[in-house]
Amino acid sequence: MTDLTMSPPVSLVSPKGFHATGVHAGLKRKRKDLALLVCEQLASAAAVYTTNQFQAAPIQVTKQTLQASNGKIRAVLVNSGNANACTGDQGLTDAYAMRAKAAAHLGIEADEVAIASTGVIGQLLPMDTLLAGIELLTPEPDAAQAGAFAEAILTTDTGVKTTGVRYADGDTFVTVAGVAKGSGMIHPNMATMLGFVTTDAVIAPELLHVALKQSVDASFNNITVDGDSSTNDMVLVMASGASDTEEIKAGTDAYHQFTKALTDVCTDLAKQIARDGEGATTLIEVNVVGAKTDETARIIAKQVVGSSLVKTAVYGKDANWGRIIAAVGATKEPIDVGRVDIQIGSQLVLSKSVPVWFDETLASAEMGQDVVAIRIDLNDGTGTGSAYGCDLTYDYVKINASYRT
Amino acid sequence: MTDLTMSPPVSLVSPKGFHATGVHAGLKRKRKDLALLVCEQLASAAAVYTTNQFQAAPIQVTKQTLQASNGKIRAVLVNSGNANACTGDQGLTDAYAMRAKAAAHLGIEADEVAIASTGVIGQLLPMDTLLAGIELLTPEPDAAQAGAFAEAILTTDTGVKTTGVRYADGDTFVTVAGVAKGSGMIHPNMATMLGFVTTDAVIAPELLHVALKQSVDASFNNITVDGDSSTNDMVLVMASGASDTEEIKAGTDAYHQFTKALTDVCTDLAKQIARDGEGATTLIEVNVVGAKTDETARIIAKQVVGSSLVKTAVYGKDANWGRIIAAVGATKEPIDVGRVDIQIGSQLVLSKSVPVWFDETLASAEMGQDVVAIRIDLNDGTGTGSAYGCDLTYDYVKINASYRT
Numbered sequence: 001m002t003d004l005t006m007s008p009p010v011s012l013v014s015p016k017g018f019h020a021t022g023v024h025a026g027l028k029r030k031r032k033d034l035a036l037l038v039c040e041q042l043a044s045a046a047a048v049y050t051t052n053q054f055q056a057a058p059i060q061v062t063k064q065t066l067q068a069s070n071g072k073i074r075a076v077l078v079n080s081g082n083a084n085a086c087t088g089d090q091g092l093t094d095a096y097a098m099r100a101k102a103a104a105h106l107g108i109e110a111d112e113v114a115i116a117s118t119g120v121i122g123q124l125l126p127m128d129t130l131l132a133g134i135e136l137l138t139p140e141p142d143a144a145q146a147g148a149f150a151e152a153i154l155t156t157d158t159g160v161k162t163t164g165v166r167y168a169d170g171d172t173f174v175t176v177a178g179v180a181k182g183s184g185m186i187h188p189n190m191a192t193m194l195g196f197v198t199t200d201a202v203i204a205p206e207l208l209h210v211a212l213k214q215s216v217d218a219s220f221n222n223i224t225v226d227g228d229s230s231t232n233d234m235v236l237v238m239a240s241g242a243s244d245t246e247e248i249k250a251g252t253d254a255y256h257q258f259t260k261a262l263t264d265v266c267t268d269l270a271k272q273i274a275r276d277g278e279g280a281t282t283l284i285e286v287n288v289v290g291a292k293t294d295e296t297a298r299i300i301a302k303q304v305v306g307s308s309l310v311k312t313a314v315y316g317k318d319a320n321w322g323r324i325i326a327a328v329g330a331t332k333e334p335i336d337v338g339r340v341d342i343q344i345g346s347q348l349v350l351s352k353s354v355p356v357w358f359d360e361t362l363a364s365a366e367m368g369q370d371v372v373a374i375r376i377d378l379n380d381g382t383g384t385g386s387a388y389g390c391d392l393t394y395d396y397v398k399i400n401a402s403y404r405t
Numbered sequence: 406m407t408d409l410t411m412s413p414p415v416s417l418v419s420p421k422g423f424h425a426t427g428v429h430a431g432l433k434r435k436r437k438d439l440a441l442l443v444c445e446q447l448a449s450a451a452a453v454y455t456t457n458q459f460q461a462a463p464i465q466v467t468k469q470t471l472q473a474s475n476g477k478i479r480a481v482l483v484n485s486g487n488a489n490a491c492t493g494d495q496g497l498t499d500a501y502a503m504r505a506k507a508a509a510h511l512g513i514e515a516d517e518v519a520i521a522s523t524g525v526i527g528q529l530l531p532m533d534t535l536l537a538g539i540e541l542l543t544p545e546p547d548a549a550q551a552g553a554f555a556e557a558i559l560t561t562d563t564g565v566k567t568t569g570v571r572y573a574d575g576d577t578f579v580t581v582a583g584v585a586k587g588s589g590m591i592h593p594n595m596a597t598m599l600g601f602v603t604t605d606a607v608i609a610p611e612l613l614h615v616a617l618k619q620s621v622d623a624s625f626n627n628i629t630v631d632g633d634s635s636t637n638d639m640v641l642v643m644a645s646g647a648s649d650t651e652e653i654k655a656g657t658d659a660y661h662q663f664t665k666a667l668t669d670v671c672t673d674l675a676k677q678i679a680r681d682g683e684g685a686t687t688l689i690e691v692n693v694v695g696a697k698t699d700e701t702a703r704i705i706a707k708q709v710v711g712s713s714l715v716k717t718a719v720y721g722k723d724a725n726w727g728r729i730i731a732a733v734g735a736t737k738e739p740i741d742v743g744r745v746d747i748q749i750g751s752q753l754v755l756s757k758s759v760p761v762w763f764d765e766t767l768a769s770a771e772m773g774q775d776v777v778a779i780r781i782d783l784n785d786g787t788g789t790g791s792a793y794g795c796d797l798t799y800d801y802v803k804i805n806a807s808y809r810t
Contacts, residue, residue, distance in 0.1 A: 051735075053735075054733070054758070087759070120727065123760075322525065330456075330457050331458075355491065400721070
């Protein structure tokens, strides 16, 4: 993740035109729980949402907002501590009220404000606390306040997740920055995961949506912590257009350059989320090569990184390739069962589907590092795909057995 | 599970014509690891196997055996401690050698012997130990030896899993008995799970296969422990025909009666397996009603019972219906998102997708019992389906982080 950090570090307000802040409003006991991001002008915006059939009220409201505004918004308000999900009509009313209050506070239109919530499901928002909290929000264009935003969106996360990248477009620079939250319930197709990306690129909302979808498919949709998926996930990007570069058009070099930067930001955030899976001690990175298609490679990578037995083996620093091969075979994807190679860290452990001698001590030591790389060669084509996850630990059970109590 | 026990208890050798035994051959350090079941005459046999693409050598050999013998066999030999999976050509040679040795020991044909293995993947069988062990096997028609069989097939199981049922067919009785092993890696479509069923019903192999498939779909295929699936699973049934009843023909009352008994046996074994999931403290039983179809109900039930967050919540005695609804919505099955009722134990916790007041203390107390029942009414049709699983505990992580070492 260090490959994306810069000096001075890029924050959510590094792209020109953005202000941010985060405060403690009282939805959580002590930690910050309310965050606001504002753009100085109308920004192009695009978002992708959870595929869960139960979509929380804020998701419904933000979808409606982006439609009503044709993808041109000024701000996004986020609360943590309460997901406003499964809260029926009252929840929807509350979500609209939260949006209206933020708009009034900023002196802008209601449909220029996106909202997001994360936290416990099925409890009504404490509206008095929340609405009073909104009045405390004074977004600033400084990195410390961007840090406060990143903090205020967290739930069981062990730390903030931020990243950014800058690239030259002609004589000037375009910056893309992002923050995210998410640790449990992380799964392909997004789950209890929020991501907010800012950029000063000049791009229309429709094309921004295409770029975002492509970036999310290559990043957030390839992480899994525990296979569950949530009611509240969203990745939202706002483009201020303040970089003074040419407008990015589809199919151009500028588009590819921008999409690469956006994908880099999303991938870095996705890995930070996977690494911070509840109770996790290690990032697991599974790379599948030699598949019939990229799709097959991606599905197998996800199956392996999502296997509870693989996850516990990694926690136990046990180079148990048997569980890896079992996970590969559990998919219905086309494979040649006699030709699979598996490498854990630096050690080839399976060759042509038969175990080979390897240094178990070294393999075990490597599995104690910050990233455990598993490489699977199906020797059956040219398709490749990656997925990211984390180990399954005592602490995962502990955190999730006592989340509400 | 008590509803199927009888006095005197039914064992694998209660159906007429069967002998069994189990010994310590030395594949495991101390516990029994080699088991043999023999029928006095050629029995009708049928089996279903893991859907994992990597099928262990014994699975391949038993498939070939049942084909070659047209479903007429005399014996099944099972070892635990070593799965003989991912062992290449040598593994297949060893599996055939193990079959040949058992046949010679019993004085029968090689293709009258089915085999099964369970345990660590990717290590060659210690053939000297195994072949010497086979000579120690002296099957007897007594319950104690049937118990030894049930013991010898275990791996991380905390106890034997046996059941049986007897029903009247005219003036006489038909008995169906079963044993199983399995605790980790248990998932729909069977996984590291072995089941052996004996009966003295008179039935042809083809029809026995139809009945077995139907029974397994309604039982073993609806349990899940950790979503992984193994290379070695098999459920095999042998019918001695020694009950002196009429031959069971398709579509008759006798067939339905037999299939019900077989399904009862399989369901009881499946629940025992789910209850004994690695580290589990509780059986979770999810019943979905009011679905558009039975298939939808079954898929949703499995998704809920397989959710790591639901499983940890049950371990924490936390009536966290939010995780249940999130799991319901994570499927792509047709549901009306505004009409879902959820009941945990005796407590209705969600009505029409909105939380209702319930007694959290009582709900928590009920979740500490031996079986936690979750009932989901989709209010959207007449389809019903059930799935069985267990909670996710510290001990699951402990067992699986240190299985090999």
